[in-house]
Amino acid sequence: MTLLTDLTQRLRPGTALDPALDAALALVQRVGFTSVIYDYTPVPRTHEGVLITPNILEGREVPEDMMRLWRSGFYQLDPVQDAALASAAPFVWSACGRQSRVMETVLCQRHDPVLDYMRDMHFSCGVTVPIHHPGGDLATFTAICVDAKEGFGAQAAELAPAIGILGQTFHDVVQAGFAPETRRSRHMRLSPREVQCLSLCAEGLTAKEIARRLDRSVPTVTLHLNSAGRKLGARNRFQAVARAAHYRLLDLESEGQAA
Structure with a gap:
């Protein structure tokens, strides 16, 4: 197949995101698609289940306002992203035609603003590739066809x-160059000391034991734990630890981020 013939030539290890997007666009255009979008998030949802705007959200040959709209709230209303979380295999979607099974499962009235936009922009159909990491990271690669000819849905x-x-290869190539900050959730922020205290709390240490470990006073440790709990909206330390783990904030301690 033409799309795969030049794949290894155009997407080489070490290729940065922008040239990789250009290469991916050229590949999908050969088989009838017009646009590509890629996004990556280390934590897909909040602890309340709401989609988190990804750390990376970039496209090629998409409407000028699309990335701005998606970053300002449309991402949370996108049925394609809900379907990506529910699927491990590439799936086809349509703005106005027949939907794949995974799309039928997630579609609801909440998605109407995004579907209306896609119809207005003549997004006839697309193929989205969900890429799930063992640690919970999610990336999606999407090939879109604008103003598709009749029958292109079956071809898609x-x-x-x-x-x-293509999507998996694209992700493997670009994610190797992600900075550590890109791999961390930006939805919730804790100070290095708050992370350190919560990490020790997760090990089962009391505030007194944490104070002894860090050579700090118990009131100081309690202050850090309480501050972290407030930021996380937690009712107690157990819930604070659970929510910090959800956002993978405790991983920062093992990376030596605590001051």
Whole structure:
């Protein structure tokens, strides 16, 4: 297949995000798609289940206002992202035609603003590749066809496996160059000392034991733990630890981020 023939030539290890997007666009255009979008988030949802705007959200040949709208709230209303969380395989979607099974499962009235936008922009159909990491990270690679000819939806379904290989290869290439900050959730921020105290709390230490470990007073440790709990909206320390773990903030301690 033409799409896969030049894949290893155009997407080489070490390729940065922007040139990789240009290469991916050129590849999908060969088989009838017009645009590509890629996003990456280390933590897909808040502890309340709301989609978190990704750390990376970039596209090629998409409407000028699309990335701005998605960053300002449309991402949370996007049924394609809900479907990506529910699927491990590439799937086809349509702004106005027949939907794949995974899309039918997630679609609801909440998604109407995004579907209306997609219809207005003539997003006929697309193939989205969900890329799930063992640690919980989520990336999606999407090939879109604007103003598709009749019957392209069936062709898109046939191309889905190849788009899946392209999307996974694309992600493998670009994620190798992610900075540590890109791999951390930006939705919730704790200070290095708050992370350190919560990490020790997660090990089962009391405030007194943490104070002894860090050579700090008990009131100081309590202050850090309470501050972290407030930021996380936690009712107690157990819930604070659980929510910090959800946002993978406790990982920062093992990376030596505590001051």
